[in-house]
Amino acid sequence: xxxxxxxxxxxxxxxxxxxxxxxxxxxxxxxxxxxxxxxxxxxxxxxxxxxxxxxxxxxxxxxxxxxxxxxxxxxxxxxxxxxxxxxxxxxxxxxxxxxxxxxxxxxxxxxxxxxxxxxxxxxxxxxxxxxxxxxxxxxxxxxxxxxxxxxxxxxxxxxxxxxxxxxxxxxxxxxxxxxxxxxxxxxxxxxxxxxxxxxxxxxxxxxxxxxxxxxxxxxxxxxxxxxxxxxxxxxxxxxxxxxxxxxxxxxxxxxxxxxxxxxxxxxxxxxxxxxxxxxxxxxxxxxxxxxxxxxxxxxxxxxxxxxxxxxxxxxxxxxxxxxxxxxxxxxxxxxxxxxxxxxxxxxxxxxxxxxxxxxxxxxxxxxxxxxxxxxxxxxxxxxxxxxxxxxxxxxxxxxxxxxxxxxxxxxxxxxxxxxxxxxxxxxxxxxxxxxxxxxxxxxxxxxxxxxxxxxxxxx
Amino acid sequence: xxxxxxxxxxxxxxxxxxxxxxxxxxxxxxxxxxxxxxxxxxxxxxxxxxxxxxxxxxxxxxxxxxxxxxxxxxxxxxxxxxxxxxxxxxxxxxxxxxxxxxxxxxxxxxxxxxxxxxxxxxxxxxxxxxxxxxxxxxxxxxxxxxxxxxxxxxxxxxxxxxxxxxxxxxxxxxxxxxxxxxxxxxxxxxxxxxxxxxxxxxxxxxxxxxxxxxxxxxxxxxxxxxxxxxxxxxxxxxxxxxxxxxxxxxxxxxxxxxxxxxxxxxxxxxxxxxxxxxxxxxxxxxxxxxxxxxxxxxxxxxxxxxxxxxxxxxxxxxxxxxxxxxxxxxxxxxxxxxxxxxxxxxxxxxxxxxxxxxxxxxxxxxxxxxxxxxxxxxxxxxxxxxxxxxxxxxxxxxxxxxxxxxxxxxxxxxxxxxxxxxxxxxxxxxxxxxxxxxxxxxxxxxxxx
Numbered sequence: 001x002x003x004x005x006x007x008x009x010x011x012x013x014x015x016x017x018x019x020x021x022x023x024x025x026x027x028x029x030x031x032x033x034x035x036x037x038x039x040x041x042x043x044x045x046x047x048x049x050x051x052x053x054x055x056x057x058x059x060x061x062x063x064x065x066x067x068x069x070x071x072x073x074x075x076x077x078x079x080x081x082x083x084x085x086x087x088x089x090x091x092x093x094x095x096x097x098x099x100x101x102x103x104x105x106x107x108x109x110x111x112x113x114x115x116x117x118x119x120x121x122x123x124x125x126x127x128x129x130x131x132x133x134x135x136x137x138x139x140x141x142x143x144x145x146x147x148x149x150x151x152x153x154x155x156x157x158x159x160x161x162x163x164x165x166x167x168x169x170x171x172x173x174x175x176x177x178x179x180x181x182x183x184x185x186x187x188x189x190x191x192x193x194x195x196x197x198x199x200x201x202x203x204x205x206x207x208x209x210x211x212x213x214x215x216x217x218x219x220x221x222x223x224x225x226x227x228x229x230x231x232x233x234x235x236x237x238x239x240x241x242x243x244x245x246x247x248x249x250x251x252x253x254x255x256x257x258x259x260x261x262x263x264x265x266x267x268x269x270x271x272x273x274x275x276x277x278x279x280x281x282x283x284x285x286x287x288x289x290x291x292x293x294x295x296x297x298x299x300x301x302x303x304x305x306x307x308x309x310x311x312x313x314x315x316x317x318x319x320x321x322x323x324x325x326x327x328x329x330x331x332x333x334x335x336x337x338x339x340x341x342x343x344x345x346x347x348x349x350x351x352x353x354x355x356x357x358x359x360x361x362x363x364x365x366x367x368x369x370x371x372x373x374x375x376x377x378x379x380x381x382x383x384x385x386x387x388x389x390x391x392x393x394x395x396x397x398x399x400x401x402x403x404x405x406x407x408x409x410x411x412x413x414x415x416x417x418x419x420x421x422x423x424x425x426x427x428x429x430x431x432x433x434x435x436x437x438x439x440x441x442x443x444x445x446x447x448x449x450x451x452x453x454x455x456x457x458x459x
Numbered sequence: 460x461x462x463x464x465x466x467x468x469x470x471x472x473x474x475x476x477x478x479x480x481x482x483x484x485x486x487x488x489x490x491x492x493x494x495x496x497x498x499x500x501x502x503x504x505x506x507x508x509x510x511x512x513x514x515x516x517x518x519x520x521x522x523x524x525x526x527x528x529x530x531x532x533x534x535x536x537x538x539x540x541x542x543x544x545x546x547x548x549x550x551x552x553x554x555x556x557x558x559x560x561x562x563x564x565x566x567x568x569x570x571x572x573x574x575x576x577x578x579x580x581x582x583x584x585x586x587x588x589x590x591x592x593x594x595x596x597x598x599x600x601x602x603x604x605x606x607x608x609x610x611x612x613x614x615x616x617x618x619x620x621x622x623x624x625x626x627x628x629x630x631x632x633x634x635x636x637x638x639x640x641x642x643x644x645x646x647x648x649x650x651x652x653x654x655x656x657x658x659x660x661x662x663x664x665x666x667x668x669x670x671x672x673x674x675x676x677x678x679x680x681x682x683x684x685x686x687x688x689x690x691x692x693x694x695x696x697x698x699x700x701x702x703x704x705x706x707x708x709x710x711x712x713x714x715x716x717x718x719x720x721x722x723x724x725x726x727x728x729x730x731x732x733x734x735x736x737x738x739x740x741x742x743x744x745x746x747x748x749x750x751x752x753x754x755x756x757x758x759x760x761x762x763x764x765x766x767x768x769x770x771x772x773x774x775x776x777x778x779x780x781x782x783x784x785x786x787x788x789x790x791x792x793x794x795x796x797x798x799x800x801x802x803x804x805x806x807x808x809x810x811x812x813x814x815x816x817x818x819x820x821x822x823x824x825x826x827x828x829x830x831x832x833x834x835x836x837x838x839x840x841x842x843x844x845x846x847x848x849x850x851x852x853x854x855x856x857x858x859x860x861x862x863x864x865x866x867x868x869x870x871x872x873x874x875x876x877x878x879x880x881x882x883x884x885x886x887x888x889x890x891x892x893x894x895x896x897x898x899x900x901x902x903x904x905x906x907x908x
Binding site: 032033034035070071072075076078079080082083084104106110112147150151154155157158160161162163164277278279280281312313314319322323326327328329330347348349375378379382383385386389390392393394395446448 | 481482503504505506552554555557558559560561562563564578579580581606607608609610611612613614616617619620621622727728729730761765766767768769772775776778781782783802832833835836838839840842843845846847848
């Protein structure tokens with residue numbers, strides 16, 4: 001049922017162009033959208049001691065440049081350019097921390113004036129990366145560094161404001177403590193306090209000289225025109241930092257491919273952690289290692305396993321933990337496709353902890369035994385296919401899909417991915433569920449009293 | 460066209476095609492013979508979104524019986540009803556049926572409206588039939604209501620644990636003396652415990668009527684197909700509504716002065732949160748006038764409070780606010796307010812800066828450059844909403860709820876003037892009618908001015 005992918009034909013893969021050595025532009029040409037997407041990312045090896053430094057660097061680069069010395073000047077320029085939504089990229093994927101910028105750019109045909117908006121946005125990206133505001137001695141602005149260190153510390157402290165996010169952060173820190181890569185990209189208060197503008201400047205210079213530069217574009221601009229634009233805007237910046245600007249090689253830079261992650265540590269038995277926070281709701285989080293990552297033969301089965309367990313509208317967790325037992329409002333699972341782990345989180349009343357824990361683990365056991373209905377199986381498959389089909393409805397999602405696969409060295413289209421899900425059998429899902437090894441249970445007990453809504457008077 | 464089809468077409472109001480040359484988009488709207496308003500926005504995309512919306516939201520706390528008596532209902536009734544409609548008479552959840560059709564169903568309740576929706580990348584006909592059927596066929600029992608109370612109690616707890624949500628509610632309670640925006644959309648654990656099948660059936664009969672609802676569809680589908688499906692799924696709907704309970708559109712008259720000028724609440728936050736809100740008591744009653752006010756206030760809000768402006772940057776550079784900062788104007792037929800929110804160590808200093816900034820900009824007005832810059836910011840924001848079917852459906856539901864044509868916003872954006880903006884700036888952004896709302900971890904400070 002549904003659309004026959006076999007007769008749809010295959011959509012073209014995005015084309016990658018080598019602009020300069022170590023600089024790649026990947027393009028998905030399309031006229032289907034009013035807003036295109038451009039990202040400029042620098043993948044660097046994810047390392048626990050470096051990750052927060054890079055996060056700080058990105059914030060300092062965004063703070064002011066030679067041409068736009070304050071964040072106000074930068075923001076005014078972006079507003080003049082139709083308030084192009086502009087993001088700092090800072091993700092940890094496949095053993096890499098991807099730093100950089102991305103923007104959603106109004107297509108030229110919808111602009112009420114003649115303006116090379118993509119070129120202007122590319123200019124601003126280059127300005128932030130290559131020409132940030134420095135003090136007289138060439139060190140990145142000490143004032144901005146100090147200010148961003150304080151903001152980073154404030155942001156760390158503010159994680160406690162949101163109990164669910166706080167619980168997940170604490171869980172991830174403990175779950176990945178074995179991992180030299182770590183998980184928390186903004187580090188700890190002590191670490192942040194030790195960063196200096198001088199050290200940050202060294203990291204920035206090293207980044208400019210060594211990191212691969214990956215640009216990804218989805219939109220209506222002609223690829224040849226875009227290549228010329230990127231060459232023109234980036235050439236001068238790169239040669240100024242001593243990088244070669246001869247012709248580059250096509251394809252995704254090898255240096256930016258995914259790196260193997262450390263193997264998880266297997267604690268004796270299940271590691272249990274408990275914490276308290278002043279909150280009305282408690283949070284129970286389960287961490288499983290499975291060792292199945294994107295690109296592996298069992299990837300499709302693992303995706304479906306996750307879908308049946310805690311993602312689809314009729315998932316085992318939704319049906320049996322929320323609807324049957326009324327234990328929670330939110331109960332979901334998430335599959336970390338680059339690490340091969342699966343995490344289940346539930347928001348509950350503290351008094352329901354034992355019941356919720358048993359109910360959740362029963363569902364994991366159920367999927368191992370194949371105790372899910374045909375309806376749940378079919379719903380999961382369709383839900384997953386549908387979510388992948390929707391990738392092609394969004395330039396940002398297209399860039400995310402292909403960007404990740406390039407990093408893992410995969411030449412896979414969205415339709416290939418959907419077809420792969422169709423080949424997965426119930427037995428495949430059972431078999432992959434057997435690999436789910438419960439490693440950690442984290443419980444954040446909410447110690448708050450009844451909230452103010454309880455006291456609210458009626459009208 | 461055959462006689463039968465011709466007759467059917469005449470039974471509906473004329474089908475109207477609405478076009479925007481600037482956006483290169485068009486949609487169709489008509490009234491189904493039941494009285495239901497239907498909007499169809501064809502869009503070549505993999506996904507298709509349909510929303511079935513009722514003008515029944517958290518602010519509707521009463522209905523009229525067949526005998527004409529007014530009956531009050533508990534806080535959170537509209538939201539609870541939204542949850543319970545998903546339960547079918549066989550005890551299953553309608554999400555299962557949608558899932559078997561490759562569709563993902565959801566729903567949300569706001570102050571004025573409740574919307575039921577699905578998104579699918581498969582042919583949407585059967586999912587559309589399911590949507591129209593389940594929303595118009597309620598089934599409530601004491602057992603299923605009791606079960607839902609536990610789930611919604613956890614939803615309420617999760618909201619209470621969100622400090623921004625608490626700040627918002629505290630601010631609304633300070634701003635308004637009567638309007639139900641003072642209360643949480645989900646209700647309270649005690650208010651939802653008083654709900655019964657009878658209350659939910661009565662509210663369904665009163666509000667879920669064709670003339671009080673709209674169907675909005677956006678995706679690779681034609682209006683003719685939607686009309687045919689509506690005909691099949693809504694054969695008897697609305698025919699027996701004579702003599703049944705009815706809608707009460709209660710007004711909640713508010714005076715310009717806020718209920719309180721300064722409120723302080725307690726929550727375990729790392730840094731105090733603040734909201735600086737000004738109450739607008741001059742909201743026009745006509746829909747297009749109200750939209751115009753919203754558009755002009757949108758430009759004013761950007762010009763005064765954006766991250767490119769002096770207000771934010773002076774406070775940011777001096778360390779008084781963090782990037783966790785937001786601003787905006789909200790309007791409904793009954794209420795309007797402009798809010799600036801963020802984190803600070805010193806809410807009173809931020810408040811003083813805000814009040815003196817308002818005095819200054821009311822005297823000086825916006826500059827022509829700023830006005831033009833933020834007119835284009837709003838233009839870009841609106842245009843970018845027309846790529847995604849779900850976002851388009853949201854915009855259509857918002858326009859329908861507001862009572863204005865979808866593309867009217869673009870026309871107004873081209874039409875407004877700097878003089879109009881500065882006039883409204885002086886009228887609305889008056890320091891006299893502001894509220895400072897603070898949420899902090901210290902014990903509450905009593906001190907309403």
